[in-house]
Amino acid sequence: DSGVTQTPKHLITATGQRVTLRCSPRSGDLSVYWYQQSLDQGLQFLIQYYNGEERAKGNILERFSAQQFPDLHSELNLSSLELGDSALYFCASSPMRTGGGYGYTFGSGTRLTVV
Amino acid sequence: AQKITQTQPGMFVQEKEAVTLDCTYDTSDQSYGLFWYKQPSSGEMIFLIYQGSYDEQNATEGRYSLNFQKARKSANLVISASQLGDSAMYFCAMSSASGGTSYGKLTFGQGTILTVHP
Numbered sequence: 258d259s260g261v262t263q264t265p266k267h268l269i270t271a272t273g274q275r276v277t278l279r280c281s282p283r284s285g286d287l288s289v290y291w292y293q294q295s296l297d298q299g300l301q302f303l304i305q306y307y308n309g310e311e312r313a314k315g316n317i318l319e320r321f322s323a324q325q326f327p328d329l330h331s332e333l334n335l336s337s338l339e340l341g342d343s344a345l346y347f348c349a350s351s352p353m354r355t356g357g358g359y360g361y362t363f364g365s366g367t368r369l370t371v372v
Numbered sequence: 373a374q375k376i377t378q379t380q381p382g383m384f385v386q387e388k389e390a391v392t393l394d395c396t397y398d399t400s401d402q403s404y405g406l407f408w409y410k411q412p413s414s415g416e417m418i419f420l421i422y423q424g425s426y427d428e429q430n431a432t433e434g435r436y437s438l439n440f441q442k443a444r445k446s447a448n449l450v451i452s453a454s455q456l457g458d459s460a461m462y463f464c465a466m467s468s469a470s471g472g473t474s475y476g477k478l479t480f481g482q483g484t485i486l487t488v489h490p
Contacts, residue, residue, distance in 0.1 A: 259416075290477060300463065300480035313477050345415060349478070361407070361467075361478065363417040 260284065263348050263364035272371055275336040282329055282350030283362045288312070289331040290351070291323055294366075295344040306331055338371045345369075374399045376464050378481035385454045386489050392439070393449040393484045395464030401425075404468045406447040407478065408438065411461040420462075423447060454488045461485050 260283035270276055282289050291303040293316075302315035306325035317323075320338075325331045335342060348364045375398040385391040397406065408420040423431045423438045431438040439448040451458055464481040 292478075292480075299482050302477045302479065305477055315477060347417065349417075361419070363409075363419075365416050368415070 259362050259364065261348060261350050261362045261364035263346075263367050265367060266365065267368050267370075269370045269372060270338060272338055272340060274338050274371075275334065276338065276369065278333040278335070278346055278348075278367045278369075280331045280333070280348030280350075280364060282331070282348075286350035286352050286362065287329065288351045289325055289329070290349045290361075291317075291331070291333050292347040292349065293344045294347060295341075298344075300347075303333070335369070340371050343369055343371045374401070374404075374466050374468065374479040376466055376479055376481035378464055378484050380484045381482075382485045382487065384487050384489060385451075387456060388453055390450060390452045391454055391486065393451070393462050393464075393486065395447045395449065395481060397445050397447060397464075397466050399445075399466060399468065401468040404466055406438070406440070407465040407467070408436070408447075408449045409463045409465060410458075411463065411483070413460070417463075421449065451486075456488050456490060459486060459488045 262281040264279045287308045290305045294300045303317040304323050305313040309325050320336050323333045345366045345368050347366045349361050351360045377396045404425045406423045410418040421431050421433045421436045421438050423440045435452045437450045461483045463483045465478045467478050468476050
């Protein structure tokens, strides 16, 4: 157990639907990041939240949105789903300030299949 | 903008041999971190090794070492004494400090699939 919890692990849904992916960061971490991993695009950064506020935005579609709640868990909302949204969605967390490579902790991912 | 390039889509190595996975990066930041992650077929991202841009010594973690050549902007991963369990996808990634925090987003390369033969 990495300390980052993502639910659900698998999700199958139809085109046009809306889903919510949930992430609970490692205890003490204030930052949450969302990444999308697909065969054609590789690992793409979507968005970062730090202590409830949006900190950085990457290649996130307008149909996608995210938020971080006061208890620091985060949700990624995907709407009007298309077949191309099928991917593995990772959440990672990090503390504010520390050194070294163990700062990022990844969850086990949510595998989304749009049919 | 940051960019990570991994030019080897796939690599093959014999068990117990050493293998080098290539990674070059591009950034205008002075302070950055370089990471290698392993992703087995089960999908989880496993941290392997880290190199800070100001670290003068190459990083080592057990059988993993990072050959850091700053002037050439390369950060190659060396796996010594390969094992069958090393077969996986390997990602090189970079981060920079962001907005007062030590950690910003990670930018990933396209990955290299390593296959270890018995």
